[in-house]
Amino acid sequence: MHFFDKRGLVAQVLRHEAGAVHAVDDVDLDIPGGQIVGLVGESGSGKTTLGRTIVGLQRPTAGAVLFDGRDLGRASRAELRRLRRRMQMIFQEPHASLSPRHRVASLLSEPYRIHRISPEERSSVGELLEMVELSPEIASHFPHQLSGGQARRVGIARALALHPELVVADEPTSGLDASAAAAVLNLIKGLRERLGLTYLVITHDLNVVGYLAETIAVMYLGQLVEIGPAERIYESPAHPYTQALLSALPEPGDGRVERRLLLPGEIPSPRTPPAGCRFHTRCAYAQERSRLESPQLEQIEPDHLVACHFWREVRAAATASRPPERRRDGDSRH
Numbered sequence: 001m002h003f004f005d006k007r008g009l010v011a012q013v014l015r016h017e018a019g020a021v022h023a024v025d026d027v028d029l030d031i032p033g034g035q036i037v038g039l040v041g042e043s044g045s046g047k048t049t050l051g052r053t054i055v056g057l058q059r060p061t062a063g064a065v066l067f068d069g070r071d072l073g074r075a076s077r078a079e080l081r082r083l084r085r086r087m088q089m090i091f092q093e094p095h096a097s098l099s100p101r102h103r104v105a106s107l108l109s110e111p112y113r114i115h116r117i118s119p120e121e122r123s124s125v126g127e128l129l130e131m132v133e134l135s136p137e138i139a140s141h142f143p144h145q146l147s148g149g150q151a152r153r154v155g156i157a158r159a160l161a162l163h164p165e166l167v168v169a170d171e172p173t174s175g176l177d178a179s180a181a182a183a184v185l186n187l188i189k190g191l192r193e194r195l196g197l198t199y200l201v202i203t204h205d206l207n208v209v210g211y212l213a214e215t216i217a218v219m220y221l222g223q224l225v226e227i228g229p230a231e232r233i234y235e236s237p238a239h240p241y242t243q244a245l246l247s248a249l250p251e252p253g254d255g256r257v258e259r260r261l262l263l264p265g266e267i268p269s270p271r272t273p274p275a276g277c278r279f280h281t282r283c284a285y286a287q288e289r290s291r292l293e294s295p296q297l298e299q300i301e302p303d304h305l306v307a308c309h310f311w312r313e314v315r316a317a318a319t320a321s322r323p324p325e326r327r328r329d330g331d332s333r334h
Helices: 047-054 077-084 104-114 125-131 136-140 148-160 178-195 206-212 230-235 240-247 288-292 311-321
Strands: 008-014 027-032 036-040 064-067 087-090 166-170 198-203 215-220 223-229 298-301 304-306
Touching: 027 036, 027 047, 027 198, 027 215, 027 223, 036 047, 036 206, 047 087, 047 166, 047 198, 087 148, 104 125, 104 136, 104 148, 125 136, 125 148, 148 178, 178 198, 178 206, 198 206, 206 230, 215 230, 215 240, 223 230, 223 240, 230 240, 240 311
Parallel strands: 036 198, 036 215, 087 166, 166 198
Antiparallel strands: 008 027, 008 064, 215 223, 223 304, 298 304
């Protein structure tokens, strides 16, 4: 699977290994340079594991992680250290990732100590705080003195201290109220434009990727089931899981949720994934073929891929039920 972008920065491939439990299984994902790719799915779908593997915090048991054409698994320790400076992660729980014993100034300087960055190459604590729109006084605070939004911004500043090219943002609005969440999303978008960053944004909230992402990848039980341009995913989803996620979004203007598709049961355990299509136990379109044969990602339009035996029926149903003026969140046309 490719997005045919010559600036492609990250290609990440994980394969199934017989007898092992995999949170991520048989995934092939490209992240084009300069783009924001949104990775969505329910809790337990493997999104965070995929993100941690991409930035080198977890090692794949099989397959490869390619960064700018280099296989991280084959890199020397010195080369891996250099490459890791170019990719950073914003963690889901900012307070949990900030040591309570250190002030913000020390926390923001920590990446420089770990990577042995010379003083000449370092941004000042004040510059980092200004970058994320925090006042200089925050430098003397301990994490417990920060609000949720402030802690999130400190986490963003720490991730940007090394001037990375790729940032993986794991649930960047988790635990924030609507106002703080909107401010963080605007900050992420603004930093991309100012610094030329590439993002993988991990979330269960389609409103988040609707506002930020050019490309959306939908993940279910460790596998990617649909990938495509955000506008196309919103207008004409081709996988029943994507369709169900989108059906829960309120309509622009009135906040109503129309024709919500309820998924029966819970996401199965990755220890005992269903045979065939992993979604068939919760799918209204499932047939005998679904239980016997695992669908592969296939290209149904340029840059739009789906893993579903019955995607034509799914798309026809989605098109018929979509209100005529529906637009994705953040679209300037409404």
